[in-house]
Amino acid sequence: MFIDFRPSPVTVDERHRVVALALPGLITFDLGCAVQVFARAPGMVDRPGHYDFSTCALARTVPTADGFTLTVEYRLDRLATADTVIVPGYATWHDPPAADVLDALRHAAARGARIVSICVGAFALAHAGLLDGHRATTHWMAAADLAAQFPEIDVVPDVLYIDDGNVLTSAGIAAGLDLGLHVVRRDHGADAAAELARFNVVAPHRDGGQAQYAPRPVPVIADHGLSATRAWALRHLERSLTLADLARHACCSERTLIRRFREETGLSPKHWLLQMRLERARELLETTALPVEHVATQAGFPSAAALRTRFADDLHTTPTAYRRSFRGRGLREPPAGSAHK
DNA sequence: GAACTTTACCGCCATC
DNA sequence: TAGATGGCGGTAAAGT
Numbered sequence: 001m002f003i004d005f006r007p008s009p010v011t012v013d014e015r016h017r018v019v020a021l022a023l024p025g026l027i028t029f030d031l032g033c034a035v036q037v038f039a040r041a042p043g044m045v046d047r048p049g050h051y052d053f054s055t056c057a058l059a060r061t062v063p064t065a066d067g068f069t070l071t072v073e074y075r076l077d078r079l080a081t082a083d084t085v086i087v088p089g090y091a092t093w094h095d096p097p098a099a100d101v102l103d104a105l106r107h108a109a110a111r112g113a114r115i116v117s118i119c120v121g122a123f124a125l126a127h128a129g130l131l132d133g134h135r136a137t138t139h140w141m142a143a144a145d146l147a148a149q150f151p152e153i154d155v156v157p158d159v160l161y162i163d164d165g166n167v168l169t170s171a172g173i174a175a176g177l178d179l180g181l182h183v184v185r186r187d188h189g190a191d192a193a194a195e196l197a198r199f200n201v202v203a204p205h206r207d208g209g210q211a212q213y214a215p216r217p218v219p220v221i222a223d224h225g226l227s228a229t230r231a232w233a234l235r236h237l238e239r240s241l242t243l244a245d246l247a248r249h250a251c252c253s254e255r256t257l258i259r260r261f262r263e264e265t266g267l268s269p270k271h272w273l274l275q276m277r278l279e280r281a282r283e284l285l286e287t288t289a290l291p292v293e294h295v296a297t298q299a300g301f302p303s304a305a306a307l308r309t310r311f312a313d314d315l316h317t318t319p320t321a322y323r324r325s326f327r328g329r330g331l332r333e334p335p336a337g338s339a340h341k
Numbered sequence: 342g343a344a345c346t347t348t349a350c351c352g353c354c355a356t357c
Numbered sequence: 358t359a360g361a362t363g364g365c366g367g368t369a370a371a372g373t
Contacts (some may be wrong), residue, residue, distance in 0.1 A: 253363045
């Protein structure tokens with residue numbers, strides 16, 4: 001059963017403006033990912049803060065990497081009003097974009113706009129200096145180049161995407177969808193992201209995909225490294241998993257586990273587990289009416305107090321307040337029998 | 342909120 | 358010889 005708490009339709013002024021920047025040599029699939037997520041989000045049209053998507057470029061026409069020319073409606077000044085700026089990949093990423101483009105990106109970032117890159121779009125952000133001091137990712141084939149060319153960036157190659165606050169970067173091509181879903185999850189909750197994933201016929205998240213709440217990288221390739229152990233941990237999140245448990249599953253020492261975890265995810269095992277648990281708790285709070293105590297138990301927190309502490313530290317709110325904030329977005333009743341397990 | 346215990350993390354070094 | 362792994366011990370963080 002689905003109880004709809006959606007409020008009345010919002011006005012254009014309330015919309016969150018998402019502007020994609022099409023650079024010469026645009027990789028159109030990357031732009032397509034952004035369109036698919038932010039321009040066609042089904043079921044979200046009545047929600048406050050839903051997206052007003054548009055594409056801009058330096059000139060009216062943009063040569064793409066895919067053999068045709070794209071005509072766009074808006075010029076660069078569109079970025080000045082964007083709440084979120086998206087830079088899809090472009091084939092000429094080896095060279096810095098035009099100075100006007102870099103300035104527009106810098107100004108958008110300076111006034112607090114969220115900056116997102118897809119694939120090698122990260123190079124445009126790097127050229128603008130927006131990734132300095134940040135953790136970032138890009139297409140795996142270009143990751144070494146990014147790290148070499150911009151030593152100030154902490155480049156993490158084996159992840160789907162990285163959320164480093166107001167700067168978010170995704171890995172190659174289809175990872176743009178993963179990052180888009182993450183942004184929707186951040187803005188509208190797990191329910192909306194799942195709805196959008198269903199519409200796009202993709203998984204709501206891949207292998208530990210909830211891990212991206214903070215800087216939450218996940219491995220791109222399944223069945224390599226510790227991905228099996230992480231998948232196992234996700235299946236048993238409600239247990240009190242220790243470092244020794246994970247090491248035993250991975251058939252290695254605790255020391256090696258920590259080392260490999262950090263190499264593959266950018267996080268320590270404990271921190272990764274905490275993020276997973278927090279994400280599950282958020283999902284349960286958003287999509288069920290389970291008491292906070294049960295949410296804590298099912299997410300693997302030792303107590304409701306521990307869950308509240310984590311919420312206060314990471315989300316600066318309480319579980320109850322968090323749940324209340326999502327009431328307007330649809331609340332599903334708990335599955336039969338699950339509320340008291 | 343303090344004190345204590347447990348667990349996790351990391352640097353260093355040895356071994357394979 | 359370089360790289361991966363594991364053990365040890367100190368420190369920090371989390372839990373009680």
